[in-house]
Amino acid sequence: MQIRATNPEDKELRREAILDAAEQLWLSQPERMSNVADIASAAGVAKGTVYLYFRSKEELFLAIHGRHVDTFFNRLKARANQPNQPMALDDLFAVNRAFLLNFPAFLPVASLCHGLLERQIPLETAFAFKEQTYRQLEDLVLALSCHFPQATPALMMQSYALFLGLWQLMRPSPLKELMKERALAPACTDDYLQMLEAALKSLWNGALMTSEVT
DSSP, X not given: OOOXXXXXXXXXXXXHHHHHHHHHHHHXXXXXXXXXXXXXXXXXXXXXXXXXXOSSHHHHHHHHHHHHHHHHHHHHHHHHTOTTOOOOHHHHHHHHHHHHHHOTXXXXXXXXXXXXXXXXXXXXXXXXXXXXXXHHHHHHXXXXXXXXXXXXXXXXXXXXXXXXXXXXXXXXXHHHHXXXXXXXXXXXXXXXXXXXXXXXXXXXXXXHHHHHHO
């Protein structure tokens, strides 16, 4: 019999276990969202237990995305706040690169959640998620501004658009393989991280030059 978590620490551990199980299932079959029964089985809990923590599988996946965002922001802030350690663009990109390699579910789950927020997540829940994310973004910009005076919420949002948009263009799929075979795809590298870093450098260097001119 499953023992019900009663104290806050146990509840948080169980919530994290459910998120971990859902994320691993997503990585093993990224073309579909696992149902709640599969997630519960993978987490070793009853199906009803999942609903004690998340009202729907859509809100569960939004929580996975939120956890990724928290980790990403916290890593950048930790690097920015290191005492007596100036931060250059290469340091910023190194944090980006390590995060994307450490969390392979981030990009596909982020892409999924953008659609969910508009269609399948209750409006107030979606607003609360966005509000929390923007507060974190403002904290991150404040930490980065000591090293990059040109850092703004708009610049960070443009950077995120590059993260997601470039991945959506380059991610493997049967259609993209057919396009390659028939020479429909333009000749370019398949190295997503290399292309992302080049695009981010152009964006941030352009912002830096603009701020120096003004």
